[in-house]
Amino acid sequence: MLSVISSTYYICAFIARLLLGQYTDPGDPNSPDELWSGCSQLIIELSIPACGYYGALYTHRTLLFFFCGANLIFVVAYSINFLRYVIRMGGGAEACALEAYATQQRDCELMHSDGPLRYVFLGSLVVLTWFSCLSFGAGKGLYQGLAPGDGHPYSSMPVVGEVIATPDAARFVAAPGMR
Structure with missing residues (x-):
């Protein structure tokens, strides 16, 4: 469920950035470089929920490990970005021109705007930091519940039947003269 929610968020955020024009270069509006960068970012963002989903579905420890590790990295990165943007809000709008990349300049200008987009x-x-914490906790619980070679920790399927060899069947299986 967490993987579906995060995938939906990443797709909606990509569409919103696309509609806001964040994937266009002001110097060269016909250049597809920024759009390709956004598409590759979307693919990377969607690979992490996919690992969580398929890791939980097929009880694959390596996929769950990647899901947990990536979410932990996201928690740290989002926390740092949040603090960076809060500090940037305290600075002047003139500092936006000093940013190295166009996307950072747009984010800086967004932080200094008076509209609701800043909030x-x-x-x-x-929300992303909180959600990544939840995803990390859920993935860690699944990962720790799976020992190497074990099945899914939450499936307690009862034993349906047992094969028992009868003495007559053993006589037919054994080679002649091997009684």
Whole structure:
């Protein structure tokens, strides 16, 4: 469930950034470089929930390990970004021109705008951090519940039947003269 929610969020965020024009270069609006960068970012973002989903579905420890590790890295990165943006809000709008990349300049200008997008942006960072913490905890629980070679920890399927060899069947299986 967490993988589906995070995948939905990443797709909606990509579409919103696309509609806001964050994947266009102001210097060269016809250049597809920024759009390709956004598409590759989306693919990487979607690979992490996919690992969580398929790791839980097929009880695959390596996929769950990747899911947990990536979410832990996201928690740290989102926390650092949140603090960075809060500090940036305290600085002047003139510092936005000193940013190295166009996307950082746009984020800086967004932080200094008076519109509600600034709070939506900061709120989404808080929600992503919280959601990554939840995903890390759920993935860690699944990962620790799976010992190498074990089945799914939450499936307690009863034994349906047992094969018992009768003495007559053993006589037919044994080679002649081997009684």
